[in-house]
Each structure stands twice: as C-alpha cells, then as structure tokens.
Amino acid sequence: xxxxxxxxxxxxxxxxxxxxxILIENRELISSRVGVVLNLKTVAVxxxxxxRDIRIDHRDMTDDAFKVVNDPDIDIIVEMIxxxxxxxxxxxxxxxxxxxxxTANKALLANQGTHLMKAAVEKRVxxxxxxxxxxxMPIVKTIRESLVGNHIKAMTGILNGTCxxxxxxxxxxxxxFETALAExxxxxxxxxxxxxxxxxxxxxxxxxxxxxxxYGMEINLKDIYTEGISKITPMDIExxxxxxxxxxxxxxxxxxxxxxxxxxxxxxxxxxxxxSNVNGCLNSITVSADAAGDMLHYGYGAGMMPTAxxxxxxxxxxxxxxxxxxxxxxxxxxYQVDKIKKIRVMPIEDIVTHYYIRFAAQDHPGVLSKISGxxxxxxxxxxSVHQKGRKANGSVPIVMLSHTAREANMLxxxxxxxxxxxxxxxxxxxxxxxxxxxx
Amino acid sequence: xxxxxxxxxxxxxxxxxxxxxILIENRELISSRVGVVLNLKTVAVxxxxxxRDIRIDHRDMTDDAFKVVNDPDIDIIVEMIxxxxxxxxxxxxxxxxxxxxxTANKALLANQGTHLMKAAVEKRVxxxxxxxxxxxMPIVKTIRESLVGNHIKAMTGILNGTCxxxxxxxxxxxxxFETALAExxxxxxxxxxxxxxxxxxxxxxxxxxxxxxxYGMEINLKDIYTEGISKITPMDIExxxxxxxxxxxxxxxxxxxxxxxxxxxxxxxxxxxxxSNVNGCLNSITVSADAAGDMLHYGYGAGMMPTAxxxxxxxxxxxxxxxxxxxxxxxxxxYQVDKIKKIRVMPIEDIVTHYYIRFAAQDHPGVLSKISGxxxxxxxxxxSVHQKGRKANGSVPIVMLSHTAREANMLxxxxxxxxxxxxxxxxxxxxxxxxxxxx
Numbered sequence: 001x002x003x004x005x006x007x008x009x010x011x012x013x014x015x016x017x018x019x020x021x022i023l024i025e026n027r028e029l030i031s032s033r034v035g036v037v038l039n040l041k042t043v044a045v046x047x048x049x050x051x052r053d054i055r056i057d058h059r060d061m062t063d064d065a066f067k068v069v070n071d072p073d074i075d076i077i078v079e080m081i082x083x084x085x086x087x088x089x090x091x092x093x094x095x096x097x098x099x100x101x102x103t104a105n106k107a108l109l110a111n112q113g114t115h116l117m118k119a120a121v122e123k124r125v126x127x128x129x130x131x132x133x134x135x136x137m138p139i140v141k142t143i144r145e146s147l148v149g150n151h152i153k154a155m156t157g158i159l160n161g162t163c164x165x166x167x168x169x170x171x172x173x174x175x176x177f178e179t180a181l182a183e184x185x186x187x188x189x190x191x192x193x194x195x196x197x198x199x200x201x202x203x204x205x206x207x208x209x210x211x212x213x214x215y216g217m218e219i220n221l222k223d224i225y226t227e228g229i230s231k232i233t234p235m236d237i238e239x240x241x242x243x244x245x246x247x248x249x250x251x252x253x254x255x256x257x258x259x260x261x262x263x264x265x266x267x268x269x270x271x272x273x274x275x276s277n278v279n280g281c282l283n284s285i286t287v288s289a290d291a292a293g294d295m296l297h298y299g300y301g302a303g304m305m306p307t308a309x310x311x312x313x314x315x316x317x318x319x320x321x322x323x324x325x326x327x328x329x330x331x332x333x334x335y336q337v338d339k340i341k342k343i344r345v346m347p348i349e350d351i352v353t354h355y356y357i358r359f360a361a362q363d364h365p366g367v368l369s370k371i372s373g374x375x376x377x378x379x380x381x382x383x384s385v386h387q388k389g390r391k392a393n394g395s396v397p398i399v400m401l402s403h404t405a406r407e408a409n410m411l412x413x414x415x416x417x418x419x420x421x422x423x424x425x426x427x428x429x430x431x432x433x434x435x436x437x438x439x
Numbered sequence: 440x441x442x443x444x445x446x447x448x449x450x451x452x453x454x455x456x457x458x459x460x461i462l463i464e465n466r467e468l469i470s471s472r473v474g475v476v477l478n479l480k481t482v483a484v485x486x487x488x489x490x491r492d493i494r495i496d497h498r499d500m501t502d503d504a505f506k507v508v509n510d511p512d513i514d515i516i517v518e519m520i521x522x523x524x525x526x527x528x529x530x531x532x533x534x535x536x537x538x539x540x541x542t543a544n545k546a547l548l549a550n551q552g553t554h555l556m557k558a559a560v561e562k563r564v565x566x567x568x569x570x571x572x573x574x575x576m577p578i579v580k581t582i583r584e585s586l587v588g589n590h591i592k593a594m595t596g597i598l599n600g601t602c603x604x605x606x607x608x609x610x611x612x613x614x615x616f617e618t619a620l621a622e623x624x625x626x627x628x629x630x631x632x633x634x635x636x637x638x639x640x641x642x643x644x645x646x647x648x649x650x651x652x653x654y655g656m657e658i659n660l661k662d663i664y665t666e667g668i669s670k671i672t673p674m675d676i677e678x679x680x681x682x683x684x685x686x687x688x689x690x691x692x693x694x695x696x697x698x699x700x701x702x703x704x705x706x707x708x709x710x711x712x713x714x715s716n717v718n719g720c721l722n723s724i725t726v727s728a729d730a731a732g733d734m735l736h737y738g739y740g741a742g743m744m745p746t747a748x749x750x751x752x753x754x755x756x757x758x759x760x761x762x763x764x765x766x767x768x769x770x771x772x773x774y775q776v777d778k779i780k781k782i783r784v785m786p787i788e789d790i791v792t793h794y795y796i797r798f799a800a801q802d803h804p805g806v807l808s809k810i811s812g813x814x815x816x817x818x819x820x821x822x823s824v825h826q827k828g829r830k831a832n833g834s835v836p837i838v839m840l841s842h843t844a845r846e847a848n849m850l851x852x853x854x855x856x857x858x859x860x861x862x863x864x865x866x867x868x869x870x871x872x873x874x875x876x877x878x
Contacts, residue, residue, distance in 0.1 A: 029590060030588055136731035136732065145577075145752055146569075148755040149755065291751070293738065294738065296735075296737040299733065299734030306730065306731050310585070317584065321765075326765040326768065329762075329763045330759060339471035
C-alpha cells in the first residue's frame with residue numbers, strides 16, 4: 001500500500017477548484033510520480049450548498065475551516081481563501097498544529113510574511129508559495145533551487161496578467177485605458193474592483209517576495225516604489241512605438257550589493273527585448289545571475305489551472321518532505337534564517353535611468369528653450385526632441401528622450417517645467433529600460 | 440560548525456572548470472543558502488601540470504579519477520569527463536561505493552541511461568543530470584517537480600546552440616551552411632568535429648532524456664528520427680521568410696498516450712512563435728501540459744558558467760538530501776520505477792504534418808501537372824504553389840506548401856516525383872509546425 005498524505009483545502013474559489021480538480025482527476029498520475037497518494041480529505045467552503053463545477057462528496061466538505069486546520073488526520077493545509085485576516089489566522093493555527101502549509105496569497109505574504117515565516121521556522125514546518133507569483137512559471141523554485149549557486153543580479157518581470165492584457169489592448173487597438181479595462185472586466189481578466197491590479201499593488205506584492213528570495217533580504221512593501229497603468233494613453237504608446245519601444249508594467253529589481261532597486265511602473269522596452277513580445281494575460285520574467293547569465297520564464301501567470309498546477313507542485317514537494325522526514329529541507333526564504341540580511345532599498349529619487357517625457361505646451365517660440373533650460377539646470381541632457389504638429393487642447397505635445405539622469409533631478413526639473421506659463425498640462429514621465437540605449 | 444559535504448570533481452574541461460570556479464568563488468553564498476558547505480575536496484585531471492585559469496592546490500588534485508570515486512571521504516562525484524567508456528565506469532564505481540553522482544553527460548545518459556539508473560536505484564543513491572539539457576534552463580527540475588501534477592502533452596525545443604547559431608547566421612547574413620559552420624568553429628561555438636551537433640545527434644540525446652522524464656517511459660535513441668541542418672540552404676531560408684516562417688532545428692515530442700512522437704529535424708515555425716525569435720547560441724523549450732498550459736524556458740544552453748550553474752543546482756539538491764537523509768526523495772526518471780511504461784515511439788512515416796517541398800524542375804509546360812499528379816496519387820493536397828522565375832542550373836525552383844499529409848505518403852510521392860525526367864535534382868522537404876496553419 002502506498003502511503004497517503006491527507007490534504008485539507010480551504011476555499012473553493014477559482015484556484016481552489018483547480019487544485020481539487022487536479023487532485024481528483026490526476027490522482028493516479030501524481031502518486032505514480034511522488035510515490036505517495038495526495039488524498040484530498042476535506043474541503044472547507046463558505047456555502048456548502050452552492051452549485052459547483054466539481055463533484056466533491058458532502059461528507060468531505062465543511063463550512064468550518066478551523067475544524068480542518070485542527071483535524072489531526074490532516075497533514076497539509078492548502079489556503080485558497082485569500083485576504084489577510086481569516087487566511088492569516090488559519091495559516092497560523094495550522095502551523096501551530098505542526099501542519100505543512102501551501103498558499104498562493106501574495107498580499108498576505110508581502111504584508112505579513114515575516115511573521116508567518118517565523119512561526120513556520122519555529123515549528124519546523126514548510127510554508128510553500130510557488131503559486132503566489134507568476135502562476136505556472138516555476139520562478140520561486142528556480143530562484144531558490146536552480147540558481148542556488150548564483151549571485152542574482154537583477155530581475156525584470158511582467159507579473160500581472162490584467163495589466164498586461166489592458167496594455168496589449170491599448171497597443172493593438174488604440175483603445176483608451178477605460179475601454180480596455182472594461183473589456184478585461186467583461187472577459188473576466190479583471191476584478192470588479194481592479195485597483196489592486198491596475199495600480200501596480202499586486203505586482204509589488206510579487207516583487208517583494210521575489211526580491212526577498214533572490215537577495216536573501218528583508219523587504220518592506222512600502223519601500224517598493226509602485227506606479228500603475230491608469231495614466232497610460234494611446235498617444236504615449238504610439239510615440240513609444242515610433243521610438244522602437246513597447247510599454248509594459250514591469251517589476252524591476254536590481255542588486256547593487258549595498259542597496260537594491262525594487263520598483264513597479266510602466267516602462268518602455270525595445271521591441272527586441274523578449275518581454276516586449278509577451279502579450280495578453282501572459283506573464284514572463286527574466287533573471288540575470290552571475291553564472292547562469294540571463295534566463296527567462298514565460299507562461300500563464302493566473303487562471304484556474306495554471307495556478308493550481310503550481311499549488312500541486314508545492315504539495316508534491318511537501319509530501320515528499322513528509323515521506324522522507326525532511327521538512328525544512330529548503331529554507332522558506334531561500335537563505336538560512338541567520339543569513340538573511342538587511343539591505344537598503346533605494347528610494348526612487350536615487351535611481352538613474354533614461355526617461356521619456358511628454359509635455360503639452362503652447363505652440364510659440366521659446367517654449368522648447370525654456371523646457372530644455374530647466375532640464376539643463378539639473379544636469380539632464382536630452383537625446384532627442386520631437387515636437388509633434390498635432391494640436392490637443394490648443395497645445396502641442398513635445399516629446400523628449402533623456403540621457404541617463406537621476407530621478408531626483410528629473411523630478412525637480414519637471415516641477416520647474418510644470419510651473420512654466422506656456423506648459424499647459426502636467427508632464428507625462430515614463431522610464432525606459434534599454435541596455436543598448438545610445439548615450 | 441556547518442556540516443561539510445565533500446565533492447570529488449572528475450575533469451577540468453570547460454564545464455568542470457566552471458563548476459570548480461563557482462564552488463570556490465561562491466562557497467559562502469552556497470552554504471548560506473544550502474545550510475551545508477559544499478567542499479571541493481579533490482579534482483581529477485588528465486594532466487596535473489597543465490596551466491589552468493583556476494587556482495587549485497596541487498595537493499587537491501590527482502590524475503587518478505578512480506582514486507576519487509573510491510575515496511571514502513567523498514560524498515558526491517561530479518563527472519565532467521564526457522564520453523561513454525571511462526565516464527561510465529567511473530559513475531558505476533561511484534554508485535557502487537554509495538556515492539551520489541552529478542553528470543552532464545547526455546550521450547552517456549541517452550545511450551546507457553537505463554543501466555546507470557538501475558544501478559543508482561539499487562544502491563539508493565541519486566544520479567542528477569540537470570546540466571545535460573539546456574544549460575542553465577531548469578528543464579529537468581521543471582518537468583520532474585514543477586509539472587508533477589500535469590499530464591505533459593508536448594515539448595518543442597531548440598536544444599543545440601551550435602545549430603541555432605549556424606541557422607541564425609544563414610538567416611541573418613545569407614551565408615551558406617559551410618561558411619556559417621566555419622564561423623561557429625572560429626568563435627568556439629562548434630567543435631572541430633561538428634557532426635554530433637550539426638547532424639542533430641546531440642539534440643536527439645537531449646530529447647531522449649526529456650521524453651523519458653516527461654511521459655514516464657523507456658525510450659531508445661534509435662527510435663528518435665534525427666535529421667541535421669547540413670542540407671539547409673539560404674534559398675530555403677529565404678522562401679521560409681516569404682511564407683512567414685523561420686527554420687530552426689527543433690526537438691519535437693508529442694504524447695498521444697498510446698504512442699509518442701519524438702523527432703529532431705529542421706522545422707519551419709511562424710514568426711509569432713516565440714521560439715522563432717530565439718537566436719544565436721541560445722536555447723529555449725516550450726512545454727504543453729494539461730493544467731499549466733503552455734510554458735517556455737529560455738537561456739544559455741551551453742558554455743562554461745551557465746552549464747556549471749545547473750551542476751551546482753544538482754549538487755545543492757543532493758547535498759540537501761544527504762543532510763536530511765532523504766536521498767532518492769525524487770525518482771531519478773520523474774516516475775516511480777514500477778510506473779515506468781513502454782510506449783511505442785511513432786515511426787517518422789506515421790506522423791501527420793504540413794510540408795514545405797522544393798523541386799528543381801525543367802521550366803516547360805506540364806511539369807507542375809505531373810508533380811501535383813504524383814502528390815494527388817497519394818492523397819496529398821497542395822495549399823500553395825510558387826514557381827519562382829529564377830533559373831538555377833538550367834532549372835527553376837518550384838516551391839509548394841502542403842495541407843496535412845502522412846509522411847509515408849509524402850515520401851512515396853517524392854520518390855515518384857524524383858523519378859520524373861523533368862525533375863532535375865533531389866527534392867527538399869522541410870516539415871512545418873504551425874498551429875494556425877490554414878487548411
């Protein structure tokens with residue numbers, strides 16, 4: 001008889017249902033690979049009588065999730081409830097009871113991860129979270145295991161399918177942000193309240209976890225500069241195209257050893273960057289490491305089955321650890337607890353990069369001279385200027401690409417420019433990531 | 440004091456040197472992640488007095504590799520010698536001595552893997568080989584661990600950097616195969632004897648390992664249809680471009696449950712297929728799985744440091760298993776030994792796909808009718824015909840794209856066409872993989 005590992009699943013939302021489906025439908029496949037049976041023992045749901053697209057015996061269901069985390073027969077808890085209150089309490093109680101835990105709850109991990117990890121380390125249980133970032137892309141495992149011999153230098157990712165769908169839509173159809181968002185909501189790619197996605201917060205949650213894992217450091221979510229995509233216009237996307245760029249919401253993280261950059265914002269990247277060809281609701285991430293060089297993962301970053309696939313991979317890992325009595329075999333945050341460092345996260349004002357800036361200005365002589373004068377005052381030089389003939393609201397758009405500049409200087413210059421009488425609207429600033437940018 | 444795991448490294452060629460470098464230079468990083476010290480105890484080399492780009496104490500070197508695999512203080516052997524005789528004997532002796540083994544030797548694994556795996560299973564030691572396929576891409580780990588809950592449906596990979604470099608060169612510069620190969624040799628991307636690479640054998644080795652892992656089956660290398668790139672001309676690459684295709688040497692594997700396809704050949708793929716944009720000596724692989732959907736890995740598939748990075752990831756896994764006494768935690772071939780199946784590998788004659796065919800024919804009336812008649816005799820219908828005006832050797836090239844056809848029928852038709860008086864040269868056949876091919 002093959003050993004059985006009992007699983008308690010909390011929540012039958014989209015991903016929870018996917019997890020149950022795989023555990024039921026691929027049960028034999030999984031046991032033929034793992035060598036133990038992953039047995040879905042109990043499922044906790046809010047409403048036991050809801051009609052569901054999955055057949056689970058009522059006797060295996062409960063509406064009391066705490067009963068599941070306190071069931072001595074259950075070995076692993078899969079938390080698929082979401083949110084940061086009940087989910088946290090359930091995970092902590094499961095850990096307290098010595099159970100292994102799998103979650104995809106990036107908000108919880110990003111905000112209260114330190115507390116959860118500490119509890120797990122103390123009780124010597126595993127807390128696994130591959131599904132919290134990038135759906136089926138095995139990015140947690142890759143950083144934690146495959147790149148174990150590498151100093152990780154940088155990571156750049158498209159980690160939110162909703163934003164990527166919306167930006168692809170604006171790029172391909174010239175839709176406005178509002179139209180593209182409505183379309184995403186209609187297709188079920190965006191929540192009714194899309195703020196967490198479109199304002200970049202969800203991406204920041206994921207970047208926080210990745211940055212901690214990759215560099216072996218503690219990180220506070222509030223230290224990650226986060227800017228969403230709601231202000232991106234078809235006009236900027238069209239200008240970007242003319243310069244050979246696409247606009248993507250990127251999670252960017254760079255390791256400078258004494259400090260790290262960790263920021264989320266719309267970014268222009270050249271057409272020949274593989275990430276610029278990642279469209280629709282797909283995700284992708286590049287990692288640069290000292291030995292491996294640049295590598296890239298690509299796949300479905302969300303959705304029922306791809307995310308569930310990642311949960312199952314965590315479940316199999318934990319089941320293997322239980323079967324071989326090796327829980328805690330890999331440290332939760334990739335580094336041994338006593339090796340985790342405090343590294344300064346660089347304030348956005350300190351970053352140095354290239355910029356796309358667009359002004360709306362009255363079309364009369366001297367405007368350009370005033371604008372470039374203000375930039376010059378802060379040591380910012382301009383690579384190219386494009387004054388487009390088109391009038392919008394009685395003013396013309398002036399578009400500039402800068403040479404490398406420190407963000408603090410750019411912000412001061414923009415303030416000065418905004419105060420000019422002839423500048424009629426707030427300037428638009430988009431950062432550029434382009435390794436081959438000609439200075 | 441942190442536990443030390445002693446490593447014996449056999450061979451200081453390119454990858455062996457990379458492994459030694461990482462173990463020495465990133466020693467502290469690795470121990471801060473793995474929780475044990477990976478100590479490079481002994482290095483076996485052919486010539487101890489050779490000048491090397493790495494500082495290893497003479498006392499830690501030997502020219503007797505068998506001494507290393509018999510050293511009771513050594514826990515893990517890293518075989519970086521290559522070839523299928525001494526390397527095999529050393530690995531078997533290491534296993535016999537109960538040591539864990541890491542290798543990147545795909546030829547040995549593809550040809551004698553079953554024997555080695557059996558020995559390892561019997562002695563309950565791990566035999567790890569992430570570095571044998573795709574350099575730094577964690578494809579073995581992804582198939583074995585991240586996709587553990589998935590039925591894998593298909594894999595398509597660019598797995599040989601030399602071939603990809605040569606094909607990219609022909610595509611970009613219009614070079615002939617011979618010129619591109621010479622360039623690859625000059626740059627160190629191709630061996631002096633490039634046969635194993637350019638004839639597709641190296642790719643077939645890798646595909647054999649991947650197919651076994653993904654579908655849980657035994658596979659014989661000789662069952663993998665293998666065709667290299669030496670016959671690819673700039674002309675065919677140019678025609679491909681006109682049809683919206685690039686030519687890549689692909690490893691293709693498809694799981695039909697009762698049989699599998701496993702084949703290596705030059706293939707036309709559309710521009711919008713991500714693989715078509717993988718250029719130079721980079722590698723990439725897509726995996727289609729029932730839950731995860733389509734995913735892709737991309738990275739350096741060869742070279743000193745990227746391959747060494749994969750070796751280190753195996754070393755860390757084995758060291759973790761040793762430290763937690765859980766060797767054999769993951770079955771070597773992804774499936775429990777008693778679950779490995781025998782599945783028929785489909786002969787190339789049975790595959791059904793789209794074809795690009797090019798004939799050289801005398802430019803007189805009726806030729807086209809005879810050619811399409813021969814194709815029609817075997818039930819093959821033509822999607823489009825292009826008779827290019829250009830005369831080459833007194834004949835004109837006729838290019839056709841077929842609708843789906845069974846290869847056996849295509850071969851019979853080609854035989855009939857080759858026998859036509861008006862057809863002046865052997866036809867060129869290139870298979871097409873295009874999901875959106877219009878029938």
